Amino acid sequence: MGGLAVRLIRVLALAIIGTIVVAACGATVAYAPFVDDTLAAKPEAAATPTPTPVPAPSPVPLYTKLRIFVASESTDQVWVLDGKPGEPYALVGKIAVGKLPHQLGVSPDGKWVAVNNRMGNTTSVIDPVSMKEVVRLMVGKQPHGITWSADGKTLFVGHEHDMYIARFEAGTWKPLPPLMVGVPQHVLTIAPSRPNELWFTLTNTSQANVLRVYDLETGKITQIKVNDVHDAYFTPDQSEVWSSSSGFLDKPSDRMVIYDPVTKTVKSEIHLPGTYPFHTEKVDQDGVFFMADKSLMVISDHLGPGLLWVDWKDRRVMSETKLGQQPFHTTYDPEGDRLLTTTNVDGMVNVIDVKTRAVIQKIPVPKAHGIGAVPIAAP
Secondary structure (H helix, E strand, C coil): CHHHHHHHHHHHHHHHHHHHHHHHHHCCCCCCCCCCHHHCCCCCCCCCCCCCCCCCCCCCCCCCEEEEEEEECCCCEEEEEEECCCCCCEEEEEEECCCCEEEEEECCCCCCEEEEECCCCEEEEEECCCCEEEEEEECCCCEEEEEECCCCCEEEEEECCCCEEEEEECCCCCEEEEEECCCCEEEEEEECCEEEEEEEEECCCCCCCCEEEEECCCCCEEEECCCCCCCEEECCCCCCEEEECCCCCCCCCCEEEEEECCCCEEEEEEECCCCCECCCCCCCCCECCCCCCCCEEEEEECCCCEEEEEECCCCEEEEEEECCCCEEEEEEECCCCEEEEEECCCCEEEEEECCCCEEEEEEECCCEEEEEEEEECCC
16 A cells, blocks of 8 residues: 555656646747847938039120220321230231320220321321221310210310310210310310329429319319429329329420329339339229229330339339330220230231230231220220
């Protein structure tokens, strides 16, 4: 009996152990998922398109061609030159005008070119596009000085043998009341910064104070205490007025006088040894364009002869471009950065590279004197 009980206990124990083992082996074990952030799929970044290079726009030229008008004293004509930006100039026409065309003036808007016929007592007005004389104005005796109002609406003509300055309305060419100045005049000048002041020099007179200013608003004439004045012109920034001396071809003078345009008094007198200064490029006369560098003033020199490059603030000549005899007037070509200066004896228009200050082209024009540049657009 006892042995049987022991065997039953063993069988029961084995059965329990087997059940536990089977249960353990058959159980399904659930594990929490393990996520590795470093391996997680990441959204693809949107591709940044490579920009297509856009070329910088080419500067729009100021003109299709620059048209140069030159007074030819011995032919009684105005000769016309054309030059595309950066290209050589070529003769394209000749315009018949009056007797001995001398001083020439371009309106500030480039619409008109006027030239004084010094021995014809007339002033010719030219349409720069058609290259035709549109009117020949009757003026006083021996017209010389010429300029335009800053707004381009009025043409002024001075006389070497008459006591008034003539005025004409641009476009209609109607004579306006003359300015009765009581003395013969030589040259005229107006600055855009002082549009109501007409500066003029005297000639063929024994009167003193040969530089004067006519106030176009009040009619008052201011006499500046100075003698021996030829031409008068504003500095490039219009802060000063300079005047050359003598003006006679056989009486050279290196003297220049400098004025305050506000007080209309002499600031100083200087000398430029070894030179005979004459003219510079004038606003409201010698063209539409002017050099960007306002620290430089170019002045024709009859003694060199040549074109002086003057640091007007330091009162000194920096260099000189040698030219033919009797250089007179100058105009500017901004696209080519070139100056064009007339020389009278050899009959030339001298094209000068501003950067190198060297003559790069010469165009024959008999007895060349006044000059002016007008921009011409595409047709």
